[in-house]
Amino acid sequence: MTLAGKHILLIISGGIAAYKSIHLIRLIQKAGGTVQAILTEGATHFVSPLTIATLCGRPALTDLFDLTRETEIGHIELSRSADLIVVAPATAHILARMANGLADDLATTCLLATTTPILAAPAMNVRMWEAASTRRNIELLREDGVAFVGPDAGDMACGEFGPGRLAEPEEIFAAIADHFARSRAPRPLEGRTAVVTSGPTREPIDPVRYISNASSGRQGTAIAEALAALGARVKFITGPAEYARPAGCEIVPVETALEMKAAVDAALPAEIAIFTAAVADWRITAPSDVKVKKDAAATPPTLEFTPNPDILASVAQLPAGQRPSLVIGFAAETGNLETQAREKLARKGCDWLLANDVSPGTGIFGGSDTHIVFLDAAGSEDWGPLSKTAVAARLAERIAVRLSSEA
Ligand code: C5P
Numbered sequence: 435m436t437l438a439g440k441h442i443l444l445i446i447s448g449g450i451a452a453y454k455s456i457h458l459i460r461l462i463q464k465a466g467g468t469v470q471a472i473l474t475e476g477a478t479h480f481v482s483p484l485t486i487a488t489l490c491g492r493p494a495l496t497d498l499f500d501l502t503r504e505t506e507i508g509h510i511e512l513s514r515s516a517d518l519i520v521v522a523p524a525t526a527h528i529l530a531r532m533a534n535g536l537a538d539d540l541a542t543t544c545l546l547a548t549t550t551p552i553l554a555a556p557a558m559n560v561r562m563w564e565a566a567s568t569r570r571n572i573e574l575l576r577e578d579g580v581a582f583v584g585p586d587a588g589d590m591a592c593g594e595f596g597p598g599r600l601a602e603p604e605e606i607f608a609a610i611a612d613h614f615a616r617s618r619a620p621r622p623l624e625g626r627t628a629v630v631t632s633g634p635t636r637e638p639i640d641p642v643r644y645i646s647n648a649s650s651g652r653q654g655t656a657i658a659e660a661l662a663a664l665g666a667r668v669k670f671i672t673g674p675a676e677y678a679r680p681a682g683c684e685i686v687p688v689e690t691a692l693e694m695k696a697a698v699d700a701a702l703p704a705e706i707a708i709f710t711a712a713v714a715d716w717r718i719t720a721p722s723d724v725k726v727k728k729d730a731a732a733t734p735p736t737l738e739f740t741p742n743p744d745i746l747a748s749v750a751q752l753p754a755g756q757r758p759s760l761v762i763g764f765a766a767e768t769g770n771l772e773t774q775a776r777e778k779l780a781r782k783g784c785d786w787l788l789a790n791d792v793s794p795g796t797g798i799f800g801g802s803d804t805h806i807v808f809l810d811a812a813g814s815e816d817w818g819p820l821s822k823t824a825v826a827a828r829l830a831e832r833i834a835v836r837l838s839s840e841a
Contacts, residue, residue, distance in 0.1 A: 435611040437467030443516035447528040448476020451557040451600035458603040513548035523557035533571035560596030583609035621665030622834035627704040631711035633675030635691045640722040650800040651675025654710035656826035669701040691742035707758040709746040750783035765789040
């Protein structure tokens, strides 16, 4: 694997594993890449800036307030001139600073000032890795698009055992190489626009009660990420779901079906529209402004429902010119899958329909796996049991093929 012409900004933070960065620098250089290193204050206690500078063949930077250097290079330029920023080892502390946008030294200032992709290799004590705050920070950073390699599990310098060890330099190098291999991969949806709905909607009964369903948002999130990975600009319109933050997408949170419809209308025009949301079919006609009181003497309240607009059908039936080139719906059925799905494809007017059987016991609703039957005007295909991520990747590829044949 060659890294010829690739320039890596390596941020070394303060952990016992900092010495492994020496081997990592060697591996990058052997593959033809160049390295500019920044050491946090903590890192300088574990590895000498002189060693790193000698290896890299350029000064190892440590201090934001090195004014000469600041006028010569500047932290903005430092982070932008790199093809990839690698934080290795990434301590719990630097990850927390990154997750919260702190910029109190050169390393974190560069990290905040950049739009360059970031790969972090965490290294810390197992309890710190498992701490609720670290879990939260990792989750936030993933949502921000930071990629991770490791940590590995094993014996730790502190005498404990478990996940937290810095990934081996070879493993970090492989993740760097993989990053560049992927960025060279074709992005057939580059410049295309997509709208994806996801999750349940929530229809209020009164200020504290609502009607909803158990949609997890997994399939919609996976599809939005798969489209974004192929280069599409994705607006992700989501009800309150467990999975609601696809990386690399613009996220529009909504609650009710009416809000979802308004958000979809505002997101158009788009070339691709995919409706994975489990939209409530009805809403309460007149939700109460005050909490409905439980009165022992009274009979339970009767709820009056009004049908919600069918968002998918309204978009699929837009006049040519306003209609997205590809409108895709989902069907969750509990029997007669193909007959019901074929009828739904025609009634809604969408181009493709992905049907799945969500009968109790299948584990599909809310689960990570599914079983799709794909339908279009030409026929149907059984995709067999697949993970929702695999379904998303397959769908995104198919969309790319279809749109390229139109262009
Ligand atoms: O009619 P049914 O709810 O089974 O249709 C499912 C498909 O229609 C899904 O793609 C869903 O996102 C979409 N839908 C919608 N608006 C509704 C109901 C369903 O967009 N009100």
